Amino acid sequence: MNTHILGFPRIGRNRELKRALEHFWKGRSDETALLELARSIKKNNWLIQAEAGLNWITTGDFSLYDHVLDTLCMLGLVPDRFHGEQGKIDLTTYFHMARGDIERNVPAMEMTKWFDTNYHYIVPEFAGEPSVRLGSSRLLNDTKAVLALGLRPKPVLLGPLTLLCLGKQDRPGARWAWMAPLLEMYARVIAKLDPLCDWIQIDEPVLCTDLSPEARARALSAWARLAGAVSGSRLLLTTYFGPLAENLDLALESCFGGLHLDLVRGGEDLDPVLERLPESMSLSLGLVNGRNIWKTDLTEAAVLGRRVRDRLGPARVLMASSCSLLHAPVDLRSESDLPATLRAGMSFAVQKCHEVAVLGRSGLDIEASEELKANRADLASLRSDPLVCRATVRERTAAIDDTMLHRKQTYALRKPVQQAWLKLPPLPTTTIGSFPQTKSIRAQRKKWKKGLLDHEAYEAFLREEIGETIARQEALRLDVLVHGEAERNDMVEYFGERLDGFCFTQNGWVQSYGSRCVKPPVIFGDVARPQAMTVPWISYAQSRTDKPVKAMLTGPVTMLCWSFVREDLSRSEVCRQLALAIRDEVCDLEKAGIKIIQIDEAALREGMPLRHRDQESYLAWAVDAFRLTSAGVEDSTQIHTHMCYSEFNEIVEWIAKLDADVISIESSRSKMELLEAFRRFAYPNDVGPGVYDIHSPRIPTVDEIVALLKKALEVIPADRLWVNPDCGLKTRGWPEAVASLRNMVEATALLREEMIADPA
Numbered sequence: 001m002n003t004h005i006l007g008f009p010r011i012g013r014n015r016e017l018k019r020a021l022e023h024f025w026k027g028r029s030d031e032t033a034l035l036e037l038a039r040s041i042k043k044n045n046w047l048i049q050a051e052a053g054l055n056w057i058t059t060g061d062f063s064l065y066d067h068v069l070d071t072l073c074m075l076g077l078v079p080d081r082f083h084g085e086q087g088k089i090d091l092t093t094y095f096h097m098a099r100g101d102i103e104r105n106v107p108a109m110e111m112t113k114w115f116d117t118n119y120h121y122i123v124p125e126f127a128g129e130p131s132v133r134l135g136s137s138r139l140l141n142d143t144k145a146v147l148a149l150g151l152r153p154k155p156v157l158l159g160p161l162t163l164l165c166l167g168k169q170d171r172p173g174a175r176w177a178w179m180a181p182l183l184e185m186y187a188r189v190i191a192k193l194d195p196l197c198d199w200i201q202i203d204e205p206v207l208c209t210d211l212s213p214e215a216r217a218r219a220l221s222a223w224a225r226l227a228g229a230v231s232g233s234r235l236l237l238t239t240y241f242g243p244l245a246e247n248l249d250l251a252l253e254s255c256f257g258g259l260h261l262d263l264v265r266g267g268e269d270l271d272p273v274l275e276r277l278p279e280s281m282s283l284s285l286g287l288v289n290g291r292n293i294w295k296t297d298l299t300e301a302a303v304l305g306r307r308v309r310d311r312l313g314p315a316r317v318l319m320a321s322s323c324s325l326l327h328a329p330v331d332l333r334s335e336s337d338l339p340a341t342l343r344a345g346m347s348f349a350v351q352k353c354h355e356v357a358v359l360g361r362s363g364l365d366i367e368a369s370e371e372l373k374a375n376r377a378d379l380a381s382l383r384s385d386p387l388v389c390r391a392t393v394r395e396r397t398a399a400i401d402d403t404m405l406h407r408k409q410t411y412a413l414r415k416p417v418q419q420a421w422l423k424l425p426p427l428p429t430t431t432i433g434s435f436p437q438t439k440s441i442r443a444q445r446k447k448w449k450k451g452l453l454d455h456e457a458y459e460a461f462l463r464e465e466i467g468e469t470i471a472r473q474e475a476l477r478l479d480v481l482v483h484g485e486a487e488r489n490d491m492v493e494y495f496g497e498r499l500d501g502f503c504f505t506q507n508g509w510v511q512s513y514g515s516r517c518v519k520p521p522v523i524f525g526d527v528a529r530p531q532a533m534t535v536p537w538i539s540y541a542q543s544r545t546d547k548p549v550k551a552m553l554t555g556p557v558t559m560l561c562w563s564f565v566r567e568d569l570s571r572s573e574v575c576r577q578l579a580l581a582i583r584d585e586v587c588d589l590e591k592a593g594i595k596i597i598q599i600d601e602a603a604l605r606e607g608m609p610l611r612h613r614d615q616e617s618y619l620a621w622a623v624d625a626f627r628l629t630s631a632g633v634e635d636s637t638q639i640h641t642h643m644c645y646s647e648f649n650e651i652v653e654w655i656a657k658l659d660a661d662v663i664s665i666e667s668s669r670s671k672m673e674l675l676e677a678f679r680r681f682a683y684p685n686d687v688g689p690g691v692y693d694i695h696s697p698r699i700p701t702v703d704e705i706v707a708l709l710k711k712a713l714e715v716i717p718a719d720r721l722w723v724n725p726d727c728g729l730k731t732r733g734w735p736e737a738v739a740s741l742r743n744m745v746e747a748t749a750l751l752r753e754e755m756i757a758d759p760a
């Protein structure tokens, strides 16, 4: 049977792309060098697929920054503010769209989460008069390059429905005016690819979400326009991240040559598809999970594959990854430190290509295939690890009772108790936790990890950094200080490293956005906290100042969402284990005299299921996990939380149920649109809507911050409003961080004076 994957990671085996991009942006290398490196990663990726024995080699999945941005450039969908001379979409324009043009003060395009993943894409803008044109021909060139290697290319394009639905528009319904001109561009691209390949992959993951009636009404005619552009090749409608459910009929009527199902997350579609798949359509089975690092149970996959083959005949079946492998690390062969029992059960992108290929060539013979036998033994090894199931952890989660989810008193009664010792001025100023992760911090940590710097020297260095960070905040006259997170490589990885039940890769990087990567820790067993994780650092920071220092922890839902998680226990149960471990840390901090504790839940919104029908039950256990983490403290202890990177309007009521005393929440990129939701629902506790975007090096002006705060004061009473940036400052340099905070503090001072002069 034929085999393919939906896409391969593009960062390179050792994050070569990250380094090349950052060099290029700093002016240390030129365009030729960057494009040469890109070519070598692409070629390498193609050869990996070929060597694994996959029948088709995916092209168009590589990107220098983001594949949605690439699609916009291919179709000429470039917002007016980026149009340079002759309207060329060159590399300079491309990076201006992604990162803004500081010289001309043109803001970047917005970036947000790709469905329920930790990957961020550039948000298309559908504003003004529709204008498109044929842009970049990279996809065509790459497809030809694969042919020249003697391989069979399968180009991938982000589909028109998904592109339109993911974009933002300047007025309701505006996006649909762009459909017809966009389809003309799609058709032209597809017509050029048509003679070069057997299949063209059209990604429409939006089919795995609740579609708007407008989108449903336009899908079929849009796809028909694409189908009309091919004669030799066939279009494959690829869907992933969930079941098609009520959108299945739409997909089956698409007139495409094939349909791809994500059978890891959308297994419920299979039976109805087998009943109703038109004769003219092939079926691509997404059996190898592109979003986790565990080996596929090939026996189970083969049983399913046989069922489909027997029903449709082998010619109509393709074996595949569930989604693009973008979300998996590149190569398990880079890992030498993992415990052998665990490593035997893992599979990264390179290995996943092999798994798909094995499914294609094993004849799906469960008894005879040596590869399937070996796979069963590896999975058994993984499950045999003694740390997978620990009685003490199971007993503790079983004993969780409702009283553990409630603070002693309500917020209204806690607030005066907290203010009695805090004595904060109106509109208290604070930050989100991290201060710049400088080159020197990263370099020292690298030396320490390699054993080139001893533990005492590393800790002394960190104390120095923390002391300095406290001093800078005092100089800025911020009200609630933080220690700055200098000791942390990442807000999730750092805690994972201090908890039982986790293991770590050395090189398991996954792209988060642009050149930024994360190395998600792996939860393989029951989670427990062997000892306090943050108390010494926070206590040290507090010892350096009389102002209150806010301790910084990562919450259980975010730990879960940003790790690779075991699949033999429900996510909600793993989350409860994490919650208990972090609850212990919260209580230890309180015992050590730290009375403001922030528990970040940056990923709470991202972890929400894509379909409305599944959201409520997720939100219920996610909120309970946060409450379990935070509710063990006295009324006088102030619990903060922080959220960023998403659309919060629909879940404000759930956010209120967290019952955090204070929440800092992203809102400046959307010019405080979030406040609308707070107005509608009357959010009851303290709020710090972010007053400037930390992802841009641009320094916000005092006036701009004053204006945003006044807007906030229309909705949030002065005695419940906090002043803070949107998110942590770790990606910024010190000069920008200080300059921005200085303006933030000054804006606050101006407002306080106004309030005294004119008490409302």
Ligand SMILES: Nc1nc2c(c(=O)[nH]1)N[C@@H](CNc1ccc(C(=O)N[C@@H](CCC(=O)N[C@@H](CCC(=O)N[C@@H](CCC(=O)O)C(=O)O)C(=O)O)C(=O)O)cc1)CN2
Pocket: 118, 437, 439, 442, 443, 445, 446, 488, 489, 490, 491, 492, 493, 512, 513, 515, 516, 517, 518, 519, 562, 645, 731
């Ligand atoms: N897990 C997670 N997900 C998240 C976020 C987050 O903070 N964490 N935030 C949002 C996304 N934002 C992000 C912001 C910044 C970075 C980021 O800066 N990543 C770093 C890696 C962070 C890290 O783990 N750094 C290690 C260093 C690893 C490393 O590359 N070391 C160098 C040496 C560095 C040097 O010598 O300068 C090497 O080994 O070669 C450390 O500090 O210890 C990067 O890509 O550069 C990632 C995501 C949403 N999702």
Ligand code: MET
Pocket: 432, 433, 434, 491, 552, 600, 602, 642, 644, 727, 728, 729, 730
């Ligand atoms: C992605 S949310 C980041 C929260 C964390 N405390 C920080 O300031 O970096």
Ligand SMILES: [Zn+2]
Pocket: 432, 602, 642, 643, 644, 645, 726, 727, 728
């Ligand atoms: Zn944040």
